[in-house]
Amino acid sequence: MNMLSKFLQTSRIKSPWVLHFDCGSCNGCDIETLAVLTPVYDVERFGIINVGNPKHADVFLVTGTVNHRNKKVLKNLYDQMPQPRAVIAIGACGLSGGVFRDAPNVVGGVDKVIPVDVYVPGCPPKPEAIIDGVVKALELFAAKS
């Protein structure tokens, strides 16, 4: 491993930038994902920053069920992210469709559209669980690169 790639890997693991996309969730998981960034949990002290541009992001946090309209948006965002990337599905809906799995406009979990690396269960998961999910994804980063 040359010096540049070692530097890149260290920065990626030590300061992952996350992109959050609400893919048809009820907001429960979204406000918990946002709560992770606020003073009580404050993940910014670990270098985790929430960004709006998929081209800047390393980790993709997806909440909610996939429906027929937003699956294209989800795929599009995923395709724009640079390699290596990790996808974290948050909440029961993101895992399997949850309570809405039988609803007419629901495709199912996030893994029906894009590959998912880490699953965080809960309805909604607690902020601690989301942080734990991100940490698990970083371990994958270390293995991937």
Add this chain to the structure above:
Amino acid sequence: MAKTIIPFGPQHPVLPEPIHLSLTVEDEIVTQAVPALGYVHRGLEKLCDIRDYHHMIQVVERVCGICSKIHAMCYCHGLEEMMQVEVPPRAKYLRTIWSELHRVHSHLLWLGLFADGFGFEALFYQLWKIRERVMDINEATTGNRVIVSVNVMGGVRKDLSLEQIRWILSELELVESELKALESTILDDYTVKERTVGKGMLTKEQAYDLGAAGPTLRGSGIAQDCRQLNYAAFSDLEFEPVVEYDGDSYARSKVRYRETLQSIDLVRQALHKLPDGEINVKVKGNPEGEGVARVEQPRGELFYYFKGNGTKHLERLRIRTPTFANIPPLAAMLPGIELADVPVVVLSIDPCISCTER
């Protein structure tokens, strides 16, 4: 200058939820805004065909995570009236307490997101720090932070002990004092005023004609609040709808700030008056006929329509949420403002897209 069409959303940093707006701009001025919805539509009203009316409570709670308690309360309240179930007074009070706690956390969340929307991140952090106290109350009393799931048909599932009541009162004391310490920043700060005063004007007539709801309506000078309908325990509590008359984004944020303090006061009143007794009654039989329910959500009036056919499955459930009512006023506010103010104005109606699309 030629017209340019700029897409706003569905994935946008200021919006926690996906909504798409096609903004037609001339120079920097927005001339037309066309919203496109459907990114969160799940079709959950249809689930009443496969889930019985007791199980539907868990589904309607997940219409919106921010005001889940109030959705479940509206659903139970409507069906209980249809089936002539007498809810015990203690359950009514407990429902009021949790629903007002939800309003406090929702308004704090919104005030924070709004501050973040115009780049005032320190205020966003402060408000969300205060909000965590309310989330702790939710978690300690119900077992979950966001989706509290306390309503059942005929009452509530959880009770408050005397010790918990004392602790809630002391926590609310802290929430109130911490929020009041931020009052001058929220209401008088130069940055806040520059970004919000006069942005997204909605006159009283427009608000009335376009059917605005909640703080959007009250920010334009119309004193309408569904809590005046006296559902749950609101008939025994003293409160006046909060009204502001300017009709701009600043007035709407002022309404929400004052409502937060009002809700803290309502929780306190309800905790002091909390009667003893049962917390739920058994509900027998199946819903038959038609019924409606209206309650006040943090964002405005929430309306449920039920049609039962004597079986355990409802024939039809219709949910009309306040953001749905507030989208025509939003489309009226946007033309004439600068592109940089679009996020502020969109946020000023407190959009809840998952409510709107269900």
